Amino acid sequence: MAYNASEAVTSGEYNQLWHRCWSESRTLWDKGDVSPALRELIDEKGWELPRGRGIVPGCGRGYDAMFLARPGLVMVGADLSQIAVEAATKLRDEKGVPADLVEFKLLDFFAFDVPAGGYQVAYDYTFLCALHPTMRSAWGARYADIMSPGGHLIALMYPLVKAEADRDRGPPFLLSEDDYRQALGDSFELIHIDPSCKTHDSRVGEEVITVWRRK
Numbered sequence: 370m371a372y373n374a375s376e377a378v379t380s381g382e383y384n385q386l387w388h389r390c391w392s393e394s395r396t397l398w399d400k401g402d403v404s405p406a407l408r409e410l411i412d413e414k415g416w417e418l419p420r421g422r423g424i425v426p427g428c429g430r431g432y433d434a435m436f437l438a439r440p441g442l443v444m445v446g447a448d449l450s451q452i453a454v455e456a457a458t459k460l461r462d463e464k465g466v467p468a469d470l471v472e473f474k475l476l477d478f479f480a481f482d483v484p485a486g487g488y489q490v491a492y493d494y495t496f497l498c499a500l501h502p503t504m505r506s507a508w509g510a511r512y513a514d515i516m517s518p519g520g521h522l523i524a525l526m527y528p529l530v531k532a533e534a535d536r537d538r539g540p541p542f543l544l545s546e547d548d549y550r551q552a553l554g555d556s557f558e559l560i561h562i563d564p565s566c567k568t569h570d571s572r573v574g575e576e577v578i579t580v581w582r583r584k
């Protein structure tokens with residue numbers, strides 16, 4: 370099911386799309402592993418993450434949330450779909466990742482109670498493109514609300530638009546670097562960008578990793 374960017378849609382209607390994808394096992398976005406750019410940033414480039422609490426909205430099967438979880442950084446993977454939450458929890462237990470380091474929760478990113486002190490780390494990948502374009506400014510405002518000053522939002526920008534690309538139908542809705550700047554620019558400072566980051570094989574040229582610091 371696809372939407373037009375110009376189509377009026379309530380979030381309730383739009384969210385049904387994701388429930389349907391999961392219940393019909395249509396999860397073609399799922400690469401079955403941590404995103405190479407994230408692994409490279411942390412393991413090879415040694416990016417220092419703040420300690421505290423982290424969140425991965427729209428976590429799907431949770432590979433990235435599990436990767437980021439470590440002593441000193443307790444992660445939550447959040448998804449709208451109960452099926453996703455159960456699949457991620459099962460995978461975590463199969464992999465032996467400690468449950469006290471990463472928890473998967475049934476949450477709507479836009480409507481849940483933020484713990485006192487907010488989040489110090491967030492990771493966004495295949496999430497902004499999953500949202501209807503009318504939700505982009507709310508997406509940026511929500512990150513500003515939930516993150517503490519100095520917190521790091523790692524946004525793996527994807528799928529970056531190619532010339533002539535049709536930006537109007539999705540999900541995934543194609544994006545540009547400017548879309549991220551517009552949504553985050555007021556409350557976040559861009560502190561890292563790597564256009565040469567590693568990518569999934571089928572996404573070469575479509576991904577650029579960035580880190581934004583909450584002002």
Ligand SMILES: C[S@@+](CC[C@H](N)C(=O)[O-])C[C@H]1O[C@@H](n2cnc3c(N)ncnc32)[C@H](O)[C@@H]1O
Nearest residue numbers: 387398399427428429448449450477478495499
């Ligand atoms: C394209 S999938 C990406 C999943 C995962 N990040 C990955 O790369 O495998 C988008 C995910 O976002 C979830 N989602 C969509 N809207 C959401 C919302 N408002 N709050 C939380 N999760 C949401 C969907 O259920 C789906 O699992």
